[in-house]
Amino acid sequence: MNWITTLSAATMILTSGTAISGAAAAPIDIEIAAESHDMIWNAVAVDHGRVFVAGPRWTGSKGPSLALIDGHGIARPYPSPQWNGWTPGVANGTTFVNVNAIHLDGKGGLWAVDTGSPEFGGDPLPGAAKLVRLDLATDAVDRVIPLGPTAALAGSYIDDIRFNGDHAYLTDAGRPGLIVLDLRDGSTRRVLEGHGSVTARPDRDIFLDGQPLTGPDGKPLHVHSDPLEVSPDGKWLHYGPLEGPWSRIETRFLDDASLSPDELAEKVEPWANLPPVGGTVMDSNGDLYFTDLAANALRKRAADGTVTTLLVSPELHWVDAPFIDTDHVLWLPVPQIDRAAMFNGGTSQIRWPIRLFRLPLGARP
Template identity: 50%
Template structure:
């Protein structure tokens, strides 16, 4: 699958359809969320209006900056909107939100708004996983987890500025032998970004993009009566993974992830063994993958480090953008 107009960093398969998403700040003209048509074209999803936000328009029912797609256990498509049109920019009013959509009909089931109390300026609500009655999201901007009660819609911000959700300055993101840097030439650092729920639903694994990962019992996350101090005490180390583009965990607890430094896909078994699945230099900043029921990994290739914001204003993007897939038992 290829595109010249959409720098996608998310892919999801639901209801027999392929959905893709990408952040607005990459500067490309494609929609924020699209469905791939039979002719391989990209059609705005769920509607054109949801994808036509511009400064000054109400963002309540429009995507400002989509960073993640996820398919829940019931087949719903969940869309994470950071609410900030620029990388590291200000969140617009009603912009930060979680949107639940019926992928078959395009009907929006519910919008979960994230107010300034849970997504303050500087936040970059990044990724999501569903666990029973709750959704967990990461804030890669300011470093925290969000816990959403799916039924009531209430949202809590937890582990704010905890060492487990905060990047370590001694772990740079290195791609093709070069440290990724922002406009002032300082290294790019990303707070808590990837997350996964264990197959039994009892544990959440999470960490900064640069690693390492930690773990915490989901029962404690779900309980609003657990104090900040008590919750922090339950956080334990899990895996010292390098900087990754994206991850997915299967029903056997195997973690699949893309390592940015060497364009390689790995599998980490529940015992901690690491298996290399594939090295392919087309997998340049392969981002959040999707695992199908027939055992194929789909990876959107975002090339994020080649964007002008990380290259002193000069684009080094190599079109077209692609999505690659591979069997998990090659």
Template identity: 50%
Template sequence: MSAYALPTLSQAQTLRIEATSSSLDWNAVTLAKGHVFVAGPRWTGFSGPAVGILTKNKDVAPFPNVEWNAWKPGQDATHHFVSVNALHTAPDGTLWVVDTGTPSFGGAPVPGGAKLVRIDPATGHILRIYPLEPNIAQTGSYVDDIRFNDRHAYLTDAGRAALIVLDLETGQARRVLENHASTHAQPERPIVMEGHIVESHPNQPLLVNVDPLEVSPDGTWLYFGPMEGPWSRAPTALLDDPTVSPETLAAAIQPWADLPPIGGSAMDAEGTLYFTNLKENSLYQRDSSGQISKVMSDPRLHWADAPTLAADGRLWIPIAQLDRLPQFHQGHSLIKPPFLLVSIDLPTAAQQVRH
């Protein structure tokens, strides 16, 4: 039996549909200041805003405004969203937007496009823009997701296989562990959905380099891995120190968890990792001792993407159906509308949120 094919928990979990959309293929959600924010990348071809806020009617309104969501090819991208892949609420409650800057799947970032945008979620005021220069977000890069640890943020480059370490005070970013075994996808671990290997091109399995990441509750470890697994861990003290040599950092990488291909993850304050198992349309949890158990399975959890923990203990998950997009089926869409935004009550009551 594989490490992640364990019996379902006895507690009955409930899945609640929070919102639906036919115009936004959302792959990101976060909650801040009483609001729900969603995002979806441009390359999926849908017309919804790059970043949206759920209205009282459960519609998606552009956030922070229409202008930030109105970028067109050829325009300056410095103050527009080009293609957003992740949202995250920082420990101080601010909203962070990860803009890959790449309008097409696998394409190069446009000038000024790759950036992080820190926003006041209550007012929509832009607090700071962190440009990701061409030496950081390179041709072939896909800046994927972000986590925080004191004055540093860590990001994954799912395109060119590296971690990015950002000093939040100076704005300086560094690439580390480039093409290291821990950041590089392994072809022998394909993504399987609905009985078929997901392919980027005919007879070419979709390979996604380092993608999910989490920081341990005590801040001493960064956990990360390719979308297909396995996960490794790195000491944050070494990641944060720009004087540490690549060789020293590489020697400090340790195996952490042999997880399957996942859509996304979230970690609570106790160190429990919640992750979506793509093949099984399921949500699993891994507790701090390493014990893995299934929370629930549901056919609606199809390519359940990056989840987020709410203060009330529910896990919010955008359902992206990414493997059904035309890009992966020779131009034929297998999407089953509408896209769902769901929440699930977790087996442990009153989970504490970990940023």
């Protein structure tokens, strides 16, 4: 059992940022919601006060792949120990092999994105790459959608998911492309395969602590299509490589299976020249919150393109996958991904504890 200390009453005052447009930002108090000395979470989702956390196996995280933090600060395997009990030889399709992302569908479901490979950069194991939907009313798995082998290819790292009506969209950070999921029948299509909008550019390195992040091979790490957000009205999908820049495409074109690859590619538009980000979340008014990796910063891009810096602090070193709950609170998991052993010659540089912050955003726009 993985133990987490819940510190919901603890508050830190992090260095306030300044607006790039020139206006000063007010000081911001940010709360430590939870911390762990075992589990490395890169994802969070909150439903009616219940806090779910998850993290990939290759970071060295101990404990469950997907957990619910209970009222006593214990991270309990969710939905069961069996689903969190994968080991080599155990059924790949009915256990979590490597959870990289979790997200709510707005219809009572929590979805887990399983890349299917316990190793970073490894090929998905047979039957392991999948989407798992959990019914939050019953705390039981009610749907499993396999993602291979036509969706999760050799070298794929299925990264994250967003929902829009009868469809969902996923990014592939390993084999550049997007995946369109028809939620009605579970069918998938790969689109924009190898397109420039989903492909990491070699001239945009990921910098942290003033140094470019390198992979296990010692070369600069480049991550293909990774962050994505659907606009509040559902019209646009915004997406890009982790390093940026971002593009956008109308969801009606993504949903149209009759379009040829060339016809679909013509619908892509440039959107925002964002820096390398740890994660993003879009608010109901179109504000995009993103974490600037090089600066240990939390920034907000308004719908008009104005970027404001909200927080800058070493405590925000590689914030991943922020989440906004129904109380308009921003949750910020800090997994320190670049400090994992595989990026540091086999020796972890993680600075414990791993923390989960929460930042009230005020009245919902």
